[in-house]
Amino acid sequence: xxxxxxxxxxxxxxxxxxxxxxxxxxxxxxxxxxxxxxxxxxxxxxxxxxxxxxxxxxxxxxxxxxxxxxxxxxxxxxxxxxxxxxxxxxxxxxxxxxxxxxxxxxxxxxxxxxxxxxxxxxxxxxxxxxxxxxxxxxxxxxxxxxxxxxxxxxxxxxxxxxxxxxxxxxxxxxxxxxxxxxxxxxxxxxxxxxxxxxxxxxxxxxxxxxxxxxxxxxxxxxxxxxxxxxxxxxxxxxxxxxxxxxxxxxxxxxxxxxxxxxxxxxxxxxxxxxxxxxxxxxxxxxxxxxxxxxxxxxxxxxxxxxxxxxxxxxxxxxxxxxxxxxxxxxxxxx
Amino acid sequence: xxxxxxxxxxxxxxxxxxxxxxxxxxxxxxxxxxxxxxxxxxxxxxxxxxxxxxxxxxxxxxxxxxxxxxxxxxxxxxxxxxxxxxxxxxxxxxxxxxxxxxxxxxxxxxxxxxxxxxxxxxxxxxxxxxxxxxxxxxxxxxxxxxxxxxxxxxxxxxxxxxxxxxxxxxxxxxxxxxxxxxxxxxxxxxxxxxxxxxxxxxxxxxxxxxxxxxxxxxxxxxxxxxxxxxxxxxxxxxxxxxxxxxxxxxxxxxxxxxxxxxxxxxxxxxxxxxxxxxxxxxxxxxxxxxxxxxxxxxxxxxxxxxxxxxxxxxxxxxxxxxxxxxxxxxxxxxxxx
Ligand SMILES: Nc1ncnc2c1ncn2[C@@H]1O[C@H](COP(=O)(O)OP(=O)(O)O)[C@@H](O)[C@H]1O
Ligand SMILES: [Mg+2]
Numbered sequence: 224x225x226x227x228x229x230x231x232x233x234x235x236x237x238x239x240x241x242x243x244x245x246x247x248x249x250x251x252x253x254x255x256x257x258x259x260x261x262x263x264x265x266x267x268x269x270x271x272x273x274x275x276x277x278x279x280x281x282x283x284x285x286x287x288x289x290x291x292x293x294x295x296x297x298x299x300x301x302x303x304x305x306x307x308x309x310x311x312x313x314x315x316x317x318x319x320x321x322x323x324x325x326x327x328x329x330x331x332x333x334x335x336x337x338x339x340x341x342x343x344x345x346x347x348x349x350x351x352x353x354x355x356x357x358x359x360x361x362x363x364x365x366x367x368x369x370x371x372x373x374x375x376x377x378x379x380x381x382x383x384x385x386x387x388x389x390x391x392x393x394x395x396x397x398x399x400x401x402x403x404x405x406x407x408x409x410x411x412x413x414x415x416x417x418x419x420x421x422x423x424x425x426x427x428x429x430x431x432x433x434x435x436x437x438x439x440x441x442x443x444x445x446x447x448x449x450x451x452x453x454x455x456x457x458x459x460x461x462x463x464x465x466x467x468x469x470x471x472x473x474x475x476x477x478x479x480x481x482x483x484x485x486x487x488x489x490x491x492x493x494x495x496x497x498x499x500x501x502x503x504x505x506x507x508x509x510x511x512x513x514x515x516x517x518x519x520x521x522x523x524x525x526x527x528x529x530x531x532x533x534x535x536x537x538x539x540x541x542x543x544x545x546x547x548x549x550x551x552x553x554x555x556x557x
Numbered sequence: 558x559x560x561x562x563x564x565x566x567x568x569x570x571x572x573x574x575x576x577x578x579x580x581x582x583x584x585x586x587x588x589x590x591x592x593x594x595x596x597x598x599x600x601x602x603x604x605x606x607x608x609x610x611x612x613x614x615x616x617x618x619x620x621x622x623x624x625x626x627x628x629x630x631x632x633x634x635x636x637x638x639x640x641x642x643x644x645x646x647x648x649x650x651x652x653x654x655x656x657x658x659x660x661x662x663x664x665x666x667x668x669x670x671x672x673x674x675x676x677x678x679x680x681x682x683x684x685x686x687x688x689x690x691x692x693x694x695x696x697x698x699x700x701x702x703x704x705x706x707x708x709x710x711x712x713x714x715x716x717x718x719x720x721x722x723x724x725x726x727x728x729x730x731x732x733x734x735x736x737x738x739x740x741x742x743x744x745x746x747x748x749x750x751x752x753x754x755x756x757x758x759x760x761x762x763x764x765x766x767x768x769x770x771x772x773x774x775x776x777x778x779x780x781x782x783x784x785x786x787x788x789x790x791x792x793x794x795x796x797x798x799x800x801x802x803x804x805x806x807x808x809x810x811x812x813x814x815x816x817x818x819x820x821x822x823x824x825x826x827x828x829x830x831x832x833x834x835x836x837x838x839x840x841x842x843x844x845x846x847x848x849x850x851x852x853x854x855x856x857x858x859x860x861x862x863x864x865x866x867x868x869x870x871x872x873x874x875x876x877x878x879x880x881x882x883x884x885x886x887x888x889x890x891x892x893x894x
Contacts, residue, residue, distance in 0.1 A: 276792055309789035314604045314810045322807070323797035370797065404690040 225287065227252035227410030228273070228378050233282035242268045244434040246282070250378075253408040255401070256439075257421035260431030261457070266414040267306075269431070270380050273412060275299045287377050299324075302376035306383045308367040316342070316366050317351045323374045335465035341373045344403060361392050369398065373405070379404070381413040385420060397424050418458050422446075423440055430454045452480060452550040460485050462525045470497065470544045473520045480550045487545030488527035490515055490534065498541030501525075503534045518543055634659030634761040667865040672837070672849075677869065679760060679843045680829060687767035688825045694768070695775035695820060699783040699813075700805060704791075713782060721773035730836035732766040733757050763845065768830050775820040782816025783809055818884035826874045835848050846870055868870040 228250040235243040241368050244263045250256045257374040258266045271277045273284055275296035285449045302323075310319050313337065317338055324334045342348050345365040350358050364384065371379055384400065385393045401424045404411050415421050421428045429439045430453070438450045449455035456463075461482050466482035467474045491498050500521035508514075514531035516526050519542055527542065535538055549556050635654035645651060652662030667673050697716055702710040720728060735741045737757035756762045767816035779794055786809050791821030794804040810817070832847035839845065846866050853863035 274792075274796055276795075295800075296792070297798045297800055301796075303793075306787050307787075307789055309793035311790060311793070311808055311812070313814075322794075326798040326803060370793075374797070465641075492722070534589055 225252055226250070226285075227254065228412065229242060229283070229285040229289060231283040231285065233269065233272055233279045233284070235265075235272060236277050237268070237275060243272070243279075246434070246436055248429055248439065250412060251411055252287070252410050252546045253425045255404055255411040255413060255424060256313045257425035257428045258412065258414045258431055259418060259421040260416065261430050262416055264431045265434040265508070266431055267382055270303070270382055270412065270414050273378065274301055274303045274380055275358035280450075291292055301380055302371035302374045302378075302386045303373050303380040304364075304367045304382065304384050306386060307349055308355075308363045308387075310366055310370075314352055315352050316358070316369075319366055320369045320373050320401075322368065327374075337373055339433055341369045344372065345369045345399075360387055361390075361396060364388065364396065365399075368403075368553040372403070372409075378411065379409050379411040381411065383414055383416070383525060385415075385417075393420075400424070410426070410536055423459075430457060432457075432524075444554075445501055449548070449556050452482070452555075455548060455550070456480055459544065460526065462524075464486065464523055467549065468544070468547050469525075471499070473523060479556075482548045482550065483525070483544060483546070485514070485526045485528045487547075488517075488525050489545070490517065490527050490529055491541045493539045493541050495541045495543070500539050501542045503536050503540055506533050506536055508533070574587050585716065629864050630661070630868065633663055633861055633868060635861075637661060644860055647858065648860050651861050663861045663865050664772045667862050667869075671848075673866065675843050676846055678848075680845045680870070681873070683760065683763050683767060683835070683845060685829050685831045687764050688773065688821060690764070690777075691769050691824050692817070692821050693770045694818070695771060695779040696783075696810075697777050699779040702780055703783045703786070703809065704801060704805075714776060717776045718773045719767050721753060725770055725833045726837070728770055731835050732762060732769060733838045736762050736765070744781050757838070758840045760843070763835045766834045766838045767831065770834060771824045771827060772779065774872050775824050778816050778820035778823075782813035782820075785816075788814045815884055816890045819880060822877050822881040822884075825877045829874055829877070830870055 226249050230246055230248045232245055234241070246265075246269060248256070260266055266279060272279050274454040275291070275294060275298075279292070283290055285291070286300055297481075311322070314322065320341060321334050321338045325339060329337075339348070342351055345368055347362060347365050347369060348360055350366075355363055358366070364387070368384070380398070385397055390397055397420055411419075413424065425442060427439055427441055428445050430437045430445065432453045438445065438454045440448070444452065445458055449458065454486060455461055456520075461484060464473065464481045464483075465475075466477075466481065467476045467479055469482065473481075489503075490503075493500065499519045501517040503515060504524065505516040505520050506513055507516075512528050512530045514526055515529045515533055516524055518524050519541060527543065599666075624681055628707070632641045635652050637651060637653050637760055650666075652660050652666070654660050655662075694717075698713055702714050723731075731741070734757075736755065737743075738755045740757055743753035743755065754766065790808055794808045799807060826854065831845065831849055832851060835845035836848050836851070839848070846869070850863045850866050850870075853859045853866065
């Protein structure tokens with residue numbers, strides 16, 4: 224498979240500050256990669272460098288084997304869906320979607336056909352003559368997607384495409400986007416700060432922190448095998464303990480942080496085989512499971528997820544520890 | 558004066574707010590069902606009360622602007638009696654009414670006068686050319702500020718607004734001095750042994766001075782209109798494959814349409830009725846109608862003819878104002894709000 228998009232050592236400074244630092248990433252053709260990270264970590268900046276709105280101080284952007292680093296946005300084979308959709312309010316839905324094709328000087332009949340097809344794909348045919356101000360947020364979002372898709376871009380760029388939709392719609396739209404993306408086999412980079420969104424949609428996730436990529440993995444691997452303390456903390460929940468935590472006890476060790484997922488902490492009856500003695504500190508019900516906080520090994524507090532009837536606060540129980548990760552200077556160590 | 562009705566509106570609104578708050582309480586207290594006829598009646602009372610609150614400024618406008626306008630138009634139609642009798646007493650070359658409604662004598666005289674026709678043409682020419690140049694300059698500055706930014710663009714904008722703080726009389730005089738036969742420009746050319754152009758006391762000088770005086774307002778209006786187009790909409794156009802020119806014509810200018818029309822109409826209306834600029838910088842003849850009106854009124858003592866010209870200019874300005882109303886109407890329909 225050829226590489227749909229390559230980012231090689233991208234570096235960007237804005238306002239005298241390094242925003243993106245030596246960022247490299249390969250996206251295979253037809254793959255959807257999420258840039259996931261907290262707000263302000265440089266995700267949008269990276270996306271804007273791919274689209275051509277920002278020029279990197281150094282590094283290259285290569286689309287399907289062609290170096291596009293020095294091209295302005297209008298000459299790049301990428302199409303972007305903006306966070307607030309950026310639809311032109313003085314044009315109808317059809318005119319918004321047709322605009323890129325009219326710029327490309329496609330024949331009138333071809334424009335009409337392609338616009339009709341893409342509006343059907345995003346299920347907007349009934350709103351083709353409406354103005355953006357008159358349709359709902361979800362419909363605006365689909366118009367923006369249609370405007371990007373109609374260009375048949377080599378790379379589709381999505382900047383927090385779901386952040387302005389309400390929670391219920393968000394889940395449905397992310398399935399729709401993923402389905403369309405896979406059906407068209409379009410190389411896609413999506414920016415989000417929402418780990419659920421990234422987990423649900425991405426083939427691979429690149430976790431960004433402070434302008435750098437910490438780890439690029441499949442959603443599953445990111446969760447079960449994080450390479451840095453930041454990734455382990457940012458994705459899912461985590462218990463952290465200073466020192467060397469082992470199934471049978473805790474040894475103090477300077478600069479070493481141990482971490483264990485709540486799922487790897489099993490609450491068992493008191494004085495079970497190979498279990499540590501513990502006391503239940505707090506129980507928070509979440510419907511189909513309960514979050515149980517226990518105190519063990521003196522002052523160590525651990526959270527566990529318990530399905531089935533939870534213990535009561537103050538109960539004496541045992542805890543069995545599963546896989547423990549250890550980090551030194553933020554990096555995973557044995 | 559135009560702000561008077563606006564000042565009255567909030568007062569009227571305050572009364573409106575009070576009325577519905579009081580109504581449910583009284584209805585609940587008496588236990589009566591809401592009667593649609595009574596509701597309509599109450600609404601009518603409320604809007605009447607609003608009108609009453611707004612009426613003092615409206616009456617002031619009517620008394621000090623509307624009434625004199627009616628009198629003047631009546632005078633132009635040859636009604637020389639009543640409140641017009643003082644003016645009519647000393648005026649020369651009057652046309653006195655022949656029918657019950659008056660006479661068109663003064664209109665016939667002015668409209669067939671070749672000098673008037675020539676000056677009307679000059680007035681329209683200066684208005685159209687100056688407005689076009691002003692709008693072009695203002696848009697270039699506004700777009701430069703929007704798309705390039707930086708200190709140079711900001712400096713240019715500030716400089717273009719400076720004329721706003723210079724009285725028109727001074728500015729006209731300065732333009733005249735600059736382009737006069739013995740002015741700065743020709744002196745400069747003479748230094749290197751060239752014959753410079755003489756714009757002083759020409760229609761060209763009028764246009765230059767009009768542009769100078771009208772530019773600040775147009776720049777402020779266009780710049781704020783163009784500035785209000787969100788970055789993302791411009792980015793989206795470029796991402797779709799539009800270069801800067803196409804982005805400007807397909808996205809920026811249509812979205813700044815209303816402010817641009819406001820700039821154009823206000824500029825044109827200001828120029829069409831101007832007096833100071835053509836009086837100082839222009840030739841004695843031809844000249845703009847503003848100067849003619851002043852001359853007919855004071856120097857020639859023919860106020861009736863002067864008023865006829867004013868009516869003609871008023872009609873032209875109204876046509877320009879229609880564009881403004883149409884643009885506002887179109888934009889409110891378009892926004893879908
Ligand atoms: N034009 C700019 N000038 C200076 N700083 C900027 C500019 N644009 C973005 N930044 C800064 O760069 C950082 C990353 O921004 P961004 O890429 O938008 O983050 P994200 O999309 O991950 O939330 C932020 O701290 C932001 O303040
Ligand atoms: Mg962002």
